[in-house]
Amino acid sequence: MFTGLVETIGVLRRRSGGAVARALIEASLGPLTLGESVSVNGACLTVDRIAPGGFECDMSSETLARTTLGALTVGARVHLERAMPLGARMGGHVVLGHVDGIGRVVEQSRAGDALRMRVSAPTDLAPFLAPKGSVAVDGASLTLNAVSTPGSAETWFDVMLVPHTIDRTLLSELRPGAAVNLEVDVLARYVARTLQVASIAGLQSLSSRDAREGDAPAERGEERGNTGENADHDERLLAKLRAGGFW
Known part of the structure; x- marks a missing residue:
């Protein structure tokens, strides 16, 4: 770690x-x-x-x-x-050294004594990137200042390189197109996994309940309608799936 x-x-x-x-x-x-x-x-x-x-x-x-x-x-x-010794101060965030994907530097621009850097990321990492969250770029812990809008064709995030980071790392030397290793925050990874498992469990539970209700699917559909309790349950489940990045 x-x-x-x-x-x-x-x-x-x-x-x-x-x-x-x-x-x-x-x-x-x-x-x-x-x-x-x-x-x-x-x-x-x-x-x-x-x-x-x-x-x-x-x-x-x-x-x-x-x-x-x-x-x-x-x-x-x-x-x-x-690796971090047990009991030491943790100045960054939990980094496992397990690279999730390769990103590419899009641009760098000066912001006073700091540098603002935009990095493109694989689309499948989008659910794990959140403003003010953390990301490791070539092993360096950085704070996400801005991220692309969910559902965008391209996934990207902005980070700020402060003078200390500029002096201690190679990040300021990266030019547009340079490839970098990305690791998302492990906490975000487990939250997304929990939501995924919960959503699948909800679908399975819904399917099992339908099977127990009998052999009259047409009648059950009429009983549910679009405003009944079951419809509300379905909408909540669909909302969870959308929030988890399934579509």
């Missing part, structure tokens, strides 16, 4: 392999232990060998396919964060 507060910038010094890649990352992270987790541009990787001035780790085919790490070239700089 991480907080999204980038500790330092590392450099990819060597990579090898095909479906599973081996990477040597140069970093100043202090004493490392074998098997510990390190967030590399927002992706949780395991320290497999401690090297002078850095560490080696393996990147699975899943990691290479679902994150930007597969496109990194030797010499690329990356955000690094060690």
Whole structure:
């Protein structure tokens, strides 16, 4: 588990392999232990060998396919964060290092000493993005200032890079079109899952109730009408499905 507060910038010094890649990352992270987790541009990787001035780790085919790490070239700089120790202050938000999708920088504009950055995101992440919520961009915890309207053809969000973030991360160097790893807030993920399961359970309950009411569907439809108790229940259920992003 991480907080999204980038500790330092590392450099990819060597990579090898095909479906599973081996990477040597140069970093100043202090004493490392074998098997510990390190967030590399927002992706949780395991320290497999401690090297002078850095560490080696393996990147699975899943990691290479679902994150930007597969496109990194030797010499690329990356955000690094060690796992959060139990009992430490949590300055960002809960970040698991499980990348949900790849976004792309749309634009950056100056806002005083800060930078406003807009990022496009996969459409399936839209239900998890909310104004004043949290998102991890290449492993950096950021606050969502604005998000696209639900149902929009394109999904995007705006974040503000304050001077501290500009100084400690590589985000200000990103140009339009640059790919970034995105991880939505785990709390939003579980809320959406809970609503999804509840909606499905409601549909199943409705179906079971209909089956128990007998073999006269036409009569049942007439009894319900459009203003009865059952119609109200159906409308509430449909509203939950719409709110959950099903249409």
